[in-house]
Amino acid sequence: xxxxxxxxxxxxxxxxxxxxxxxxxxxxxxxxxxxxxxxxxxxxxxxxxxxxxxxxxxxxxxxxxxxxxxxxxxxxxxxxxxxxxxxxxxxxxxxxxxxxxxxxxxxxxxxxxxxxxxxxxxxx
Numbered sequence: 001x002x003x004x005x006x007x008x009x010x011x012x013x014x015x016x017x018x019x020x021x022x023x024x025x026x027x028x029x030x031x032x033x034x035x036x037x038x039x040x041x042x043x044x045x046x047x048x049x050x051x052x053x054x055x056x057x058x059x060x061x062x063x064x065x066x067x068x069x070x071x072x073x074x075x076x077x078x079x080x081x082x083x084x085x086x087x088x089x090x091x092x093x094x095x096x097x098x099x100x101x102x103x104x105x106x107x108x109x110x111x112x113x114x115x116x117x118x119x120x121x122x123x124x
Contacts, residue, residue, distance in 0.1 A: 001070065005063030012057035019050075
């Protein structure tokens, strides 16, 4: 988005420079030659061309601003997610340390699927 906006700004700026540097641009019979194509616009055509160039310039600036704002939001969210992940990782480590320091339970207190038999039901 930013790159496309910059391209539009450069195109509009180039059009403004070409129109301003044309020696006959201030004369009433202005004639422009672009890529071996020559044209002589009247006052209304010059006004419309100027309005189009201004619109392209403004759209380009808006696209650059929008892209920069979106990138800023992405960076802010990424920074928040990294901090949150670090906080959760530290919380996990604290819980693991707490679990290691607890008194270990005895083996017969642990249930394993399929291995638990009640001694009252099955006398030996």
